[in-house]
Amino acid sequence: MTDLKRYLLAGVVIASLSACGSGTDEVAGAGYLTITDAWSPLAPSTVNVAAGYFVASNLSSDSVTIVEATSPAYSEVALHRSFIEDGLVHMGGVNQISVEAGDKVEFSPGGLHLMLKRPDRRYSVGDQFPVSLHFSNGENVTFNMQVKRREQAANEATGLEMDHSHHGH
Numbered sequence: 001m002t003d004l005k006r007y008l009l010a011g012v013v014i015a016s017l018s019a020c021g022s023g024t025d026e027v028a029g030a031g032y033l034t035i036t037d038a039w040s041p042l043a044p045s046t047v048n049v050a051a052g053y054f055v056a057s058n059l060s061s062d063s064v065t066i067v068e069a070t071s072p073a074y075s076e077v078a079l080h081r082s083f084i085e086d087g088l089v090h091m092g093g094v095n096q097i098s099v100e101a102g103d104k105v106e107f108s109p110g111g112l113h114l115m116l117k118r119p120d121r122r123y124s125v126g127d128q129f130p131v132s133l134h135f136s137n138g139e140n141v142t143f144n145m146q147v148k149r150r151e152q153a154a155n156e157a158t159g160l161e162m163d164h165s166h167h168g169h
C-alpha cells in the first residue's frame, strides 16, 4: 500500500469518529460563508499532496456557490469528494458546491475535501497556511488552515482532549 493510499484511507476511519463532533473556534467570515474548524492532516514525508477540511456555514440570506479554492502555499488546489465504490476508496473532482442560506457544508475525512498539491515547503504540526474559497458571485473568503495530526483533530472533535495543560485552575 502506498503512503498516499494509507493517508487517504486513514481519513475514512477518522470520519466515523468525528461525525458527531463539532468544534466552535471561528476562523473566518466574509458575510457569505463563515469558515470554522479549518485543518489539514499532517502528510507523510514521502507524499507531496495533503487534504484540507473545514466547515462552511452560510449565515447570509443568499445561496452561495463555491467554484474554486486557491492557496499561496500549494501550487494546485482542487475541490474533491471521496467515495467508496466496490469496496475501494476513490476520489474525484467536484466542479462546484452550493451552500443554501442558513445551511452548512462540511469538508471532512471520507467526504468533501480540498486536495492540496505541491506545497511550497514542508509543513509540520502547528503550522498554518492561508486558503481562499472563490464564489460564483465573484466574492471570496480567506482563512488559515492549521496542520494537525489526525488523532489530534479527532480527539478535539469528540471532546476528548489529550493535552490537559490548558485547563485553568
Ligand SMILES: [Cu+2]
Binding pocket: 080, 081, 091, 092, 113, 114, 115
Ligand atoms: Cu482528493
